[in-house]
Amino acid sequence: MKIAPSILSADFANLAHDVAIVEQTGVEYLHIDIMDGHFVENLTFGANVVKALRKHSKLVFDCHLMVETPEKYIAELAMAGADLIGVHIEATPHIHRVLSQIKEAGVKAEVVINPGTPLTAIMEILPLVDQVLVMTVDPGFGGQAFIESTVSKVARLAQLKQEAGLDFEIEVDGGINAETIEQVAKAGATVAVAGSYIFNASDPVEQIKLLKQGAKG
Numbered sequence: 001m002k003i004a005p006s007i008l009s010a011d012f013a014n015l016a017h018d019v020a021i022v023e024q025t026g027v028e029y030l031h032i033d034i035m036d037g038h039f040v041e042n043l044t045f046g047a048n049v050v051k052a053l054r055k056h057s058k059l060v061f062d063c064h065l066m067v068e069t070p071e072k073y074i075a076e077l078a079m080a081g082a083d084l085i086g087v088h089i090e091a092t093p094h095i096h097r098v099l100s101q102i103k104e105a106g107v108k109a110e111v112v113i114n115p116g117t118p119l120t121a122i123m124e125i126l127p128l129v130d131q132v133l134v135m136t137v138d139p140g141f142g143g144q145a146f147i148e149s150t151v152s153k154v155a156r157l158a159q160l161k162q163e164a165g166l167d168f169e170i171e172v173d174g175g176i177n178a179e180t181i182e183q184v185a186k187a188g189a190t191v192a193v194a195g196s197y198i199f200n201a202s203d204p205v206e207q208i209k210l211l212k213q214g215a216k217g
């Protein structure tokens with residue numbers, strides 16, 4: 001299972017330093033939460049921070065857009081060095097167009113689904129995506145409790161993927177720790193985001209080891 005440390009819980013005054021700490025452990029992704037204060041209550045950062053970090057890291061930049069009108073952000077994020085851009089199904093009535101726009105910009109496309117949104121909402125566009133992000137908390141903040149009902153949702157998505165012969169990563173985000181990662185790994189998730197579990201601890205490197213062990217069960 002791939003691990004995606006979320007910089008939402010890193011030290012914003014020392015981002016490059018915190019990214020270097022997780023990068024040397026061999027994690028594959030860096031998860032970057034872009035929030036606009038409208039789609040979610042919280043406000044974080046945008047393409048300027050992605051561009052600044054790009055100079056310091058070779059990780060896959062996994063940009064999770066929690067914004068209204070996501071189409072406005074894609075070109076700038078692609079130019080800034082995003083490798084993957086995720087758009088919430090709840091944020092646009094034009095998901096097919098937005099995913100196509102992401103791919104045309106040369107970036108991998110992801111659809112994101114909130115805990116309360118049924119899987120049927122993304123069924124039609126599954127053949128278009130490189131990754132599906134199943135939110136395991138309601139988006140907006142780090143440090144929230146994992147919502148248990150999302151485990152069966154991951155399992156149903158993994159089954160659909162297999163039955164349809166589709167090829168996309170299944171990512172989970174929110175409340176991931178050494179125990180919950182085991183549950184989602186068993187259900188079929190292939191990428192796990194973790195923010196507070198990694199960065200709010202005194203030894204982030206040790207936390208990543210625990211996550212990797214947990215994912216193996």
Ligand SMILES: O=C(CO)[C@@H](O)[C@H](O)COP(=O)(O)O
Pocket residue numbers: 006007008009031033064137138139140141142143144173174175176193194195196197
């Ligand atoms: O998208 C989000 C929150 O909306 C996440 O990516 C958080 O960064 C996850 O934080 P933890 O639950 O792992 O602390």
Ligand SMILES: [Fe+2]
Pocket residue numbers: 006031032033064173193
């Ligand atoms: Fe996220």
